[in-house]
Amino acid sequence: MDRVPTTTRDAEITVKRSRFIATAAPAADRGAALAVVEAARATHPDARHHCWAWQGRSSAGSSDDGEPAGTAGRPILGVIGHKGLIDAVVVISRYFGGIKLGAGGLVRAYAGAAEAVLADLPSAALQAMIEQSVNMRFADEQPLRHWLAGQPDVSLISIEYGVGVTARVRLPVSLHADFADWCAARGVRGQNDGD
Template sequence: MSKDYPVPAGYLERETEVKKSRFIARVAPVASRDEVHQWLAQAHRDHPDARQICWAYQIGRPGSAAEAAMNDDGEPSGTAGKPILNVIQHKDMGDVLVMVIRYFGGIKLGAGGLVRAYAGAAESVLSAVDRVVHQPMTSVKVTMSFADEQPLRHWCEVNGARVDSVDYGTSVTADVLVPDEKVNALKAFCEAGQLHYDLER
């Protein structure tokens, strides 16, 4: 099973200035490409007049990320997205998006200057953001009788799992997020109580 790894604790913004150009760096925790697009759309809404909104992200474990991407947004190739991604990888952080919003100040920075400015902006926000440890979780759907709901909730509290949603029909169906290393324990709990479970891999 995959081990825990650090992720950003939340959203943070930091601003730096280089030769009158403003670089507004934002960091946000992301778990999917959809979340990346939502954060980018928000940045475009917040800064419709920005010259560039360059970004990079990696999802998954640092060093073996499931997905990573970057975008120079019109800056010379390799001068914005790549430096941002390099800083992310150097910080050994997963599930992270960094956007750098640039307002041009009238003085051209040149390729080397851009690389330093975008890397510096990414560094400033990633150094400041708090980290939390991500625990890989598995979603398990559990179907049970009404009498079994409280014992399941108690099991979740004790084992660091959480009940994400509950659907009440003729029986109770709960979506449970379980730390990967506790999946077998949940299976055993369900089997002992004759609860039906379905792993959503």
């Protein structure tokens, strides 16, 4: 089962006098991942390279940031995948130590730094989510908002006003029965939009 990081963590390794400072963080999308990369650049402005990889739910990205092609980003991404993580970014800032590592040495060093930062990274199982539309009376909108606010990992995606109110919510599958019970008790009609 896929897991998502629940916090940010740093680790450092040294290989032939080069320092590899790794940061792992949750990143729900590419923009969030790039923000972590920019934060690493700001934290380590004198580092020669800031190589990174991000694994999302349906896409991924990586960068060798000036290292020889395929020696940094892909190895980092491989470690993220091996750990079964998604919505995760790892950025590794390298301070060159004066000794060239060669392509194989770089692959091992970047993979090693990724392994070091991900080894004990706290994570949680990815919850299956469902989206549902509900049609209700105007008087049911505030009670719905109140119910949603008291639930973990639930969000109100949209709300439209017409003859009544149509709301779209996203919630974990594990809360679907509770939400259906809430709707039934208020006479609210709903339908699944898929997950």
